[in-house]
Amino acid sequence: MAARTVLQKLEILADAAKYDASCASSGTAKRNSMGGKGIGSTEGMGICHAYAPDGRCISLLKILLTNHCIFDCHYCVNRKSSNVARARFTPQEVVDLTLAFYRRNYIEGLFLSSGIVKSSNHTMEQLVEVARILREEHDFHGYIHLKTIPEADPEIVHQAGLYADRVSINVELPTDSGLNRLAPDKNAAQIEGAMGKVKADLVEAKDAKKRFKHAPRFAPAGQSTQMIVGADAATDSDIVGKASRLYDSFKLRRVYYSAFSPIPDASAVLPLKRPPLIREHRLYQSDWLMRFYGYRPDEVMQATEADGNLPLDIDPKLAWALKFREQFPVDVNRASKEQMLRVPGLGVKAVGKILASRRHRALRLDDVARLTLSITKVRPFICTVDWRPVLLTDRADLRRLVAPKTEQLELFAA
Amino acid sequence: MIALDHAGLDTYYVVHLPEADDFDFWREHARALVQCAVPPDRIAWVEPGGSGDLFAQGERHMPVAPAEAKPVRANRRFVSLARNAILHSDPERFALLYRLLWRLQANPRIMEDKADTDVRQVEELAKNVRRDSHKMHAFxxxxxxxxxxxxxxxxxxxxxxxxxxxxxxxxxxxxxxxxxxxxxxxxxxxxxxxxxxxxxxxxxxxxxxxAPQGDPTEDLWRSYYASIFNPARLKVGAMLKEMPKKYWKNMPEAALIPELIAGAQNREAAMVEKGKSVFSGEFEDRPDTLEAIDKAIHACRKCPIGRLDNHAVMGEGPRDAALMIVGEQPGDHEDQTGRPFVGPAGKLLDQHLDQAGIDRCSAYLTNAVKHFKYVPKIVRGGKRRLHQNPQAKEIDTCRWWIESERAIVRPKLVLAMGASAARGLLGRTVSISKVRGAPIPLEDGSELWVTAHPSYLLRLDGPAREEQARLFDADLAAVKARLGEVSG
Structure with a gap:
């Protein structure tokens, strides 16, 4: 077989990387290339340089170094027993591509992952080598996200954190039994052990930075992980519980969810049909409730239905409100911030605006309407000086009244 | 209001801005006009190329603020919003900002009142400008x-x-x-x-x-854009919200979008269809009797082996056997008789089971793959079917059936003979020499023991055969001993 061109390799190795949901380039240390010899800057906010027709942001050059793999994880398109086309970049080829794209303002940086070749250590060393060349030889100041391999030596993983803005290790599946079944070469304890080690490194580097100005940075954008939704029988309750435990134990910046999607040359033990994409969306919404709205994990779980899954037709915040109607209506002129954050249809920004405005005037319904996106959604759950929805919350058909029309859901189902 | 000498109530002012984005110029003039108490409706702000000269007779000379005039108040929030809002293309922006600055003098906390129409409008302008800047950074x-x-x-x-x-x-x-x-x-x-x-x-x-019309690197970028897109998750609305069509004409990758969308549904359907031909949809109901499995495996065409000229061979043995013995796949004899372990390897297995004191009739015997995989070969005297090892994927496909059998028989011990059988139970390929001799816990609480396949012994001679037979016997003896412990 003739050697593949860079273009052919890029096609194979980008295609193989698209099942990783994360493309974030935000939250790292601010820096730029002024006074240096290279290029690149990060200014806190991530930038999405393009959007693909799947609605996902393209912020980073997201590729695998190679899709050859000695592991045989059933949900993975690159597993050993799959018949996909294989390719392999050299570290220098990845560096050249990253710089060529960055100079043309296509990307914020690089998200590099890899199949396991030869050994976990060898693979991890290759990933670190790419980051090293970018940082040391080209003085690259853009964003680097390295996927780390739990089985690799902690010292090499530590090296990765010294060059990268973010490191991540995928927990892959929400339950240990799911992992045993679908990723027989992986080990839950080992994955969590590696995340624990990264957390310890993060804490130590932060501590050193306080005491020594020039202490080396370690993954300033922290660590994240990803779970596949819908490939095993785990319920949304299981998933939310697992995510909150991961946030607490490992100081994760983000837990990403990836709805299992049909992959070419799929393994026999996987479901043939994908779960509805809206399920992934509902899980992200529940993630938001925990991170920004002050919901405890057990409260999010209260929003699930009898089967342990979040309703698909309405969002988890609305589901919770419908279950705990006695908490409503909330008086927007008096209620605390925490109470208002529970009102379906009021976001963090809207609540901030209400709190600021009500110092100046007693809010009427049309004032609130100006501060929110949809007053129709909010109205049944609030009172203002001129509005009190006494009857609405007692109505048995409230869910039908406030739930979005089903046609809208088709947008996601497309 | 006190009318100041030099700013009569009937005077109108026209301010010409040198640049459309000159915030400092606007600020300087707005400050002076506020100090002279010129109300908002008396000023026309004109930007370069603008036609806002409503007051043809307007005063072009700025009034001079009285020495005793109060300093103009503007809090940080106002200034930071105004800096952005002034970049907006709306010609009314200067007047709007002046009106808000004017009102700010009487109500210093007006910026907090998010329900105020002027505050909201300025915030809206600033937001649009921030978005435009952000899109410029991006696109x-x-x-x-x-x-x-x-x-x-x-x-x-x-x-x-x-x-x-x-x-x-x-x-x-x-x-x-x-x-x-x-x-x-x-x-x-x-x-x-x-x-x-x-x-x-x-x-x-x-x-x-x-500007230049092209760049060879754009081919790489376009191919990256097409490859990173997942056709199984088409969400055109989400894309358009963040990357409206007005930006497309200057983005080399955007030309691909229509064909990517058109091709997406076909690509996903093709993926699922391709999958269908080789694997069963899990979550289809498992058969709950051995008879149902027997019937179903005869109809199974989920991997290419099932489509050869052969017959499925069902496992046999007691429905409540404590020991399940799993081989690789039926051979020529088994295919013809419809029973497992009746060929040469089966005979050898019987001998060793005897020696170990395991009663074949008390165990449930089955195979990891239900159909005979072979290649036809012409030999002297006719045609023969030569045994072929099943591929990992074929074993994984057939795992559905062995799991169904295990769910019904619920053996305490499973003895997998050969690497294919072990894969059928574990989902991964193991090395027999590494895992033999010790139990591997299975999900349902039972134990898996792994040993070589008896056909392996058949292929060896002399000392090597003796050595392997000894290991095989040792494995069987260990299983026999363990069987006593778990059943007792």
């Missing part, structure tokens, strides 16, 4: 121009961009900090920026034709 696409001559030799990156608002100058710093060691130019219909690695210079408005 500017440089193209490389190689200029080999002159002293300016080297790489020059040039972009053509069409911002909606007057944001070019305000965003020069972003591109300078990011591409500080590159020579670049950004050309827009409102003006242009040039950075040579040390200094920034401004140029006149440009046209699209002034």
């Amino acid at each position: 500017v696409r440089f193209r490389l121009v190689e200029s080999g001559e002159e002293e300016e030799a080297g790489e020059h990156y040039v972009a053509w961009f069409e911002p909606e608002h007057h944001i070019l100058r305000a965003n020069a710093g972003f591109f300078m900090r990011r591409f500080s060691n590159m020579r670049w130019s950004i050309l827009t219909p409102r003006g242009s920026l040039h950075w040579d690695g040390a200094t920034m210079s401004e140029g006149p408005p440009a046209q699209r034709s002034d």
